[in-house]
Amino acid sequence: MRLIISILSFLFLSATALAVEIKPFLKPLNSTSGWIIGNGLWNITIGDVYGKKLFYDGRDLIGDAVGHYSGYDGESNFVWTSASIYEETPEYLDVVFSATEIDLHWIIYPDLAGAYQYIENKALPTLAVLRTLFRLDNTTFTHGRTNIKDEALPLFSDILASTKVQDETWQRADGTYITKYDWSDFIRNLDFHGVYGSEFGSWYIRPGRDYFNGNHLKQELTVHRESATGDAVELNVVHGSHFQVNSSATFPAGKIWGPWLWYLNSGSRDDAASRAVQEFASWPYSWLNDSDYQSRGSVSGRLILSDGRPAANASVFLGDNSSNKSTLDQGEHYYYAGTTDSQGSFDIEDVRTGTYGFYAWSDGGSIANVSTTFTRNDIAVQQGDETALGLLTWETQARKAIFQIGELDHKSLGFRNGGAPYQHALVAQSPANLTYTIGESNASDWYFGQSALGAWTVLFDLTAADVPSNTSASASAVLSLSLAGYSQTVSLDVSINSQVLTSLTSTTLPSDPGLYRSGTTAGEWRFLEFDIDAGVLTAGTNSLVFEVTRTTLWRGFMWDSILLEWKE
Numbered sequence: 348m349r350l351i352i353s354i355l356s357f358l359f360l361s362a363t364a365l366a367v368e369i370k371p372f373l374k375p376l377n378s379t380s381g382w383i384i385g386n387g388l389w390n391i392t393i394g395d396v397y398g399k400k401l402f403y404d405g406r407d408l409i410g411d412a413v414g415h416y417s418g419y420d421g422e423s424n425f426v427w428t429s430a431s432i433y434e435e436t437p438e439y440l441d442v443v444f445s446a447t448e449i450d451l452h453w454i455i456y457p458d459l460a461g462a463y464q465y466i467e468n469k470a471l472p473t474l475a476v477l478r479t480l481f482r483l484d485n486t487t488f489t490h491g492r493t494n495i496k497d498e499a500l501p502l503f504s505d506i507l508a509s510t511k512v513q514d515e516t517w518q519r520a521d522g523t524y525i526t527k528y529d530w531s532d533f534i535r536n537l538d539f540h541g542v543y544g545s546e547f548g549s550w551y552i553r554p555g556r557d558y559f560n561g562n563h564l565k566q567e568l569t570v571h572r573e574s575a576t577g578d579a580v581e582l583n584v585v586h587g588s589h590f591q592v593n594s595s596a597t598f599p600a601g602k603i604w605g606p607w608l609w610y611l612n613s614g615s616r617d618d619a620a621s622r623a624v625q626e627f628a629s630w631p632y633s634w635l636n637d638s639d640y641q642s643r644g645s646v647s648g649r650l651i652l653s654d655g656r657p658a659a660n661a662s663v664f665l666g667d668n669s670s671n672k673s674t675l676d677q678g679e680h681y682y683y684a685g686t687t688d689s690q691g692s693f694d695i696e697d698v699r700t701g702t703y704g705f706y707a708w709s710d711g712g713s714i715a716n717v718s719t720t721f722t723r724n725d726i727a728v729q730q731g732d733e734t735a736l737g738l739l740t741w742e743t744q745a746r747k748a749i750f751q752i753g754e755l756d757h758k759s760l761g762f763r764n765g766g767a768p769y770q771h772a773l774v775a776q777s778p779a780n781l782t783y784t785i786g787e788s789n790a791s792d793w794y795f796g797q798s799a800l801g802a803w804t805v806l807f808d809l810t811a812a813d814v815p816s817n818t819s820a821s822a823s824a825v826l827s828l829s830l831a832g833y834s835q836t837v838s839l840d841v842s843i844n845s846q847v848l849t850s851l852t853s854t855t856l857p858s859d860p861g862l863y864r865s866g867t868t869a870g871e872w873r874f875l876e877f878d879i880d881a882g883v884l885t886a887g888t889n890s891l892v893f894e895v896t897r898t899t900l901w902r903g904f905m906w907d908s909i910l911l912e913w914k915e
Contacts, residue, residue, distance in 0.1 A: 369385075369386055369387035369457070370386065370440070370457055371384075371385070371386045371439065371440035371442075371455035371456065371457055372384065372385065372386070372440070372455075373430060373431070373432055373440070373442045375430070376392070380394065381393050381394035381395065381427075382430045384430075384442050384453055384455065384462075385402075385455065386455055386456070386457050386458075386459070387457065388403065388404075388458070388459070388460045388611075389401070389402060389403040389460055389461070389611060390402050391415065393415070393427065393430070393444065394427075395426050395427050395428075396416055396424050396425070396426055396427070397413060397414045397415065397416050398414045398415030398416065399414045401414070401415070401481075401483075403460065403547065403611050404546075404547070404613075406487070406546075406547065407484075408483055408484055408487055408488075408547060408549065408611075409481075409482075409483055409484060410483075410484035410486075410487070411484070412482045412483050412484050412485065412576065412578040412579070413482040413573075413576070413578055414481070414482060415479070415480070415481050415482075416479070416480065416482075417449075417451055417466070417478065417479040417480075418478065419448075419471070419472075419474045419476055419477045419478070420474050420475055420476050421476075425446035425448060425449060425451070426446055426447075427444045427445065427446055427451075428445055428446060428447070429444075429445045430442060430443070430444045430445070431443055431445070433450075433452060434636060438456065438634065439454050439455060439456045439457075439634065440454070440455045441453070441454050441455075442454075442455065447469070447470060448468075448469060448470050448471045448472070449466050449467060449468060449469055449471060450466070450467045450469060451464065451465075451466055451479070452464060452465050452466075452467070452605075452606075454606065454634070460610065460611040460612060461550075461608060461609045461610040461611045462608075462609055463605075463606045463607070463608050463609075463632075464479065464605055464606060464607060464608075464609055465603055465604060465605030465606040465607070465635075466479070466585065466603065466604040466605060467601060467602070467603050468598045468599070468600055468601060468602040468603075469600060470600070471598055472597075473595055473596065473597045474586070474595065474596070475586075475587070475588035475593075475594050475595045475596075476584065476586065476587050476588055476589075476594075477584070477585050477586040477587075477604065478582060478583055478584045478585065478586075478587070479583045479585075480580060480581060480582045480583055481549055481580075481581045481609075482573060482576075482578035482579070482580050482581075483542060483549060483578065483579045483580075483581065484578075484579065485503060485572070485577045485578055485579050486544075487544050487546065487547055487579075488500075488542040488543060488544050488547065488548075488549065488579035488581075489543075489544045489545075489579070490542065490543050490544065491530060491540075491541070491542050491543075491569070491570035491571070491579075492539075492540060492541060492542075492543060492570070492616055492619075493530065493532045493537060493540040493569050493570070494532065494536060494537055494538050494539075494540070495532060495536075495768070496529075496530060496532075496768070496769070497616070500542070500570070500571070500572045500579060501525045501572050502572075503572060503576075503577030505519065505525060506525055506572065506574050506577075508520070509525060512524070513863065513901075515527045515528070515571075515574060516528070516771055517574075524770075524771040524772060525572075526771045526864075526865060527568060527571030527572070527574075527580075528568070528589075528769060528771065528864040528865035528866075529768075529769045529770055529771065529865050530568065530569050530570050530571050530769070531566050531567060531568055531569065531589070531590070531769050531864070531865060531866070532566065532567065532569050533563070533564065533565065533566050533868075534553075534556070534559055534565055534566065534567045534584075535556050535559065535563055535565060535684055537553065537569070538552075538620065538623045538627075539551065539552045539553075539610075539619050539620065539622075539623040540569045540570060540581075541570065541581050541610075541619065542570050542579045542580070542581050543614040543616065544614055545614060546613060546614055547611070547612075547613065547614050548610075548611065548612045548613065548614040548615065548616070548618075548619060549581055549609070549610075549611055550581075550608075550609070550610045550611075550612070550619045550622075551581065551583050551607055551608070551609060551610075552607060552608040552610055552619070552622060552623045552626045552627075553583070553605075553607040553608075554607075554623075554626045554627040554629070554630035555605075555606075555630045555631060555697075556684075557681045557682055557683055557697075557698075557699065558585060558602075558603065558604040558605060558681060559585060559586070559682065560586050560587070560594055560596065560676075560677065560678025560682065561591070561594070561674070561675045561676070561677065561678065561682070562662070562664050562666070562674040562675050562677075562682070562684055562706075563662050563664070563684045564675060564757060564758070564868075564869045564872070565587075565590075565675060566589070566590040566861075566866065566869070567582075567584045567587040567589060567590070568582050568584055568587070568589055569582055570582060583607065583609075585604040585605070586604070586678055589860065589864060590859060590860060590861045590864060590866060590869075590870055590871070591675055591676055591859055591860075591870075591871050592673070592675075592676060592857040592858065592859045592871045593676050593857070594676055594678055596678040596679045597679060598679055599679070599680070601639070602679075602680070603637065603639075603640060606632055606635060608622070608626050610622055630697070631643065631697055639699065639700075640699070642699065642700045642730040643697045643698055643699055643700065643728075643730065643731075644698055644700060644728040644729050644730060644731060644732045644733065644734060645694065645695060645696045645697070645698060645728075645732075645733045645734065646665060646683075646693075646694075646695045646698055646703075646705070646726060646728060646733075646734045646736065647692070647693065647694040647695070647733060647734070647735050647736065648692070648693060648735065648736030648737055648738070648739050649687075649690065649691050649692045649693070649737070649738050649739065650663075650687055650691040650692075650693070650707055650721065650739050650741050651691055651738060651739070651740055651741065652714065652717065652740075652741050652743050653740055653741060653742045653743050653745065654743055654745070656713065656714065657687075657689065657690045657691035658687055658691040658707065658714055658717075658721075658741055659687060659688070659689045659690070659691055659712060659713045659714060660686055660687060660688070660689065660710055660711070660712045660713070660714075661686065661687045661691065661707050661708065661709060661710055661714060662684070662685075662686060662707065662708050662709075662710045662757075663684070663685045663686065663687060663693050663695070663705070663706070663707045664682070664683070664684050664685075664705070664706040664707070665682065665683040665695055665698060665703045665704070665705055665706075665726065666680075666682050666683075666703060666704050666706060667679065667680060667703075667704055668702050668703055668704045668724050668725060668726070669704060669724045669725075670704055673871065673872070674706050675871050675872070676871070680701070681698075681699045681701070683695050683698055686710065687707075698728045699728070700728050700729055700730050701727075701728055702725060702726065702727050702728070703726040703728065704722065704723070704724045704726065705721075705722070705723045705724075705726050705736070706720065706721065706722050707720065707721040707722075707741065708720040708721070708757065709754075709755045709756060710756045710757075711754035711755065711756035711758075711760070712754070715751075715754035715755050715756065715908075716748060716751060716755065716910065717741075717743050717744070717755060718743075718744050718755055718827050718829065718874065718876075718908075718910060719741070719742060719743055719744050721739065721741040721742075723736070723739065744825075744827075744912070745915065746825060746912035746913060746914060746915050747912060747913045747915055748910065748911070748912050749807065749809070749813075749824065749884075749911040749912060749913060750785045750805075750807055750910075750911050751908060751909065751910045751911075752783065752785075752790060752793055752805070752908065752909040752910075753790050753793065753829075753906060753907060753908040753909065754790075754908060755829055755907065755908045755910070756907065756908075757829070757831060757869060757872040757907055758831050758868050758869050758907060759795035759796070759831045759832075759867065759868055759869065759905050759906055759907060760868065761790040761791065762790055762791065762793045762794055762795040762906055763777075763791055763792065763793065763794045763795060764776060764777070764794060764795045764796070764867060765794075765795035765867060765868065765906075766795075766867060766868045767795075767867045768867070769865040769866065769867060770865055770867065771863075771865050771901070772901055773795075773796070773865075773867055774795075774796035774797075774798045774862055774901060774903055774905075775798070775799075775900075775901065776794075777794040777795070777796050777797055777798060777799065778794070778799070778801070779799035779800060779801030779895075780801040780802055780803070780804075781793070781794070781801075781802075781803040781804070782803075782804050782806065783803065783804070783805045783806070784805075784806045784807075785805065785806065785807035785808070786807075786808070793906065794906075795831075795867060795905060795906060796862055796867075796903055796904065796905050796906070797839070797893065797895060797903050797904045797906065798837060798862075798895065798898055798900075798901070798902060798903030798904070799895060799898060800895050800896070800897075800898050801894070801895060802892050802893065802894040802895075803892070803893045803894075804890055804891070804892050804893075805890065805891040805892075805893075805909070806888055806889070806890055807888070807889050807890075807891070807911075808887065808888050808889070809884060809885065809886055809887065809889060810886055811886040813886070814884060814885060814886050815881075815913065822881035822882065822884075822913075823878060823879060823880055823881045823913075823914045824878075824879040824883070824884055824911060824912060824913050824914055825876055825877070825878060825879065825911075825912050825913075825914050826841070826843065826848060826876070826877045826879060826891070826909075826910075826911050827874070827875070827876050827908075827909070827910040827911075827912070828841070828874070828875045828876075828877075828909060829872070829873075829874050829875075829906075829907035829908040829909070829910070830872065830873040830874070830875070830904055830905060830906065830907055831861075831868070831869045831870060831872060831905040831906060831907040832859050832861040832862055832866060832869055832870020832871055832872070832873075832904075832905035833851075833856050833857075833858060833859060833862075833870065833871075833873060833903075833904055833905065834858055834859060834860060834861060834862040834863050834870065834901075834902040834903060834905075835853040835858035835899070835902055836853045836858075836897065836899045836902060837853075837895060837897060837898050837899055837902050837903040837904065838850060838851065838852045838853075838895065838896045838897035838898075839851040839852075839893055839894065839895055839896070839904060840892075840893075840894045840896055841877070841891075841892070841893055841894075842891075842892045842894070843879060843883060843884070843889065843890070843891045843892070844883055844884070844885070844889055844890060845890075846879075846883055848877045848879070849875070849877055850896075851875075851904075852897075856873065857871075857873075859871040861905060862901065862902060862903055862904075862905050863901040863902055866905070869905070870905055872907065878914070891909075891911070
């Protein structure tokens with residue numbers, strides 16, 4: 348009898364959807380089988396965990412796929428204990444699905460194909476991943492799109508015919524790879540992403556981004572082909588950990604992730620792009636009836652280096668106040684990423700009221716030799732006010748350079764294969780042994796990642812005039828190693844003129860998964876400095892050696908910059 352009632356309810360809603368307009372609705376099926384929500388353009392049946400039977404333009408877009416669901420850390424999926432009308436206005440209907448841990452809101456307009464969504468924390472545990480997603484019919488949705496990748500999803504049959512080599516990664520018979528990590532992206536750069544085919548498209552448009560964890564280099568999964576069933580997967584990871592040392596966080600009650608727009612159309616990327624422009628221009632959304640969300644101010648200022656240069660095109664970040672976490676690993680509250688202009692000025696608008704830490708670091712260019720970072724805490728933002736920080740002096744390391752390989756920008760850009768499209772096992776193309784000669788070699792002769800057993804040697808000449816007197820304290824030097832990422836388990840001995848400076852291993856250097864999860868630009872930045880005693884550097888040819896003494900396939904060091912300076 349329950350099945351008959353559900354079928355009749357669905358047939359009624361599908362038939363009435365043919366009318367010119369149906370007001371947004373929430374319709375309980377019965378006490379145990381869930382609810383139907385939608386409007387005259389679409390509707391979806393949602394049970395205690397999964398949303399199924401997504402009808403749009405006369406087609407069920409889910410079919411045999413898993414459907415819509417939300418959860419955290421692996422497969423801990425939320426169980427909906429109730430659904431109710433949270434707010435009804437002349438413009439929209441706000442339907443809230445409640446679980447023990449969260450409320451998930453669907454804001455449905457009568458003429459919108461899709462819905463706005465947002466999550467509000469009630470009792471989430473400490474977690475690393477929080478997401479919503481759609482798993483859709485694999486014959487209807489054949490392609491995926493992000494701002495950097497737009498192509499056919501891999502065929503399910505191709506996955507089944509290949510050999511699994513690590514998590515969600517398969518090797519074809521021809522030696523190439525299939526992995527969901529090739530569809531990753533820097534999420535603060537995303538305009539919209541989703542899956543589409545010749546007749547239908549399903550898209551996530553996420554303006555604002557202040558609810559995401561991490562800084563400018565925060566990367567996450569977006570879309571992929573599900574390896575067990577072949578479903579087309581459209582991911583909405585709003586707190587993630589797939590490229591980081593540690594993103595576990597404990598959230599305050601009431602924290603909101605979103606709102607974002609889930610959008611349906613005919614598969615047109617141009618239409619989705621146009622809608623994305625509209626949504627980004629409308630953020631922060633005026634319709635969200637939440638006083639904390641609407642309470643915002645701005646932060647402005649100008650950064651000048653202590654040597655007088657403007658901190659041009661530096662990365663700036665408003666994050667946790669007085670935090671001992673990296674800016675990439677921060678994630679409990681709200682976060683704002685920006686860039687200074689050519690004069691070092693910045694203006695960060697629409698910042699939620701609260702107290703923040705302000706951080707800045709080199710993004711290359713005219714300040715590519717600055718290894719220090721800037722931090723100021725206790726930045727108070729009040730509603731409607733501009734927090735003007737004025738002129739901020741950023742102390743540099745104030746040393747005389749001997750040489751530098753690569754710009755300090757927390758990224759592998761400029762090196763061979765650095766910044767290439769996401770692809771598995773690219774580090775395997777890096778040589779085991781390499782010689783780099785200062786004054787003759789270019790940054791592109793250095794590789795973005797080092798993994799194989801062997802030694803990379805940097806040769807550099809010093810004249811007697813270059814080397815301060817060994818009786819002078821200034822004869823000592825500092826070697827700065829800036830790593831765009833490090834993936835265990837690989838060990839590296841660093842020596843200069845046969846004197847060992849350090850051994851970098853997994854026991855002392857935290858690991859991020861960037862290098863073995865298709866990352867080519869960054870994982871998580873690490874910065875290390877080592878003193879070189881007076882007398883070690885001499886007139887003539889000197890050598891700096893990076894020797895891999897232990898390796899694991901596809902793991903290793905992702906380089907940002909190597910900087911050798913006289914200590915002054």
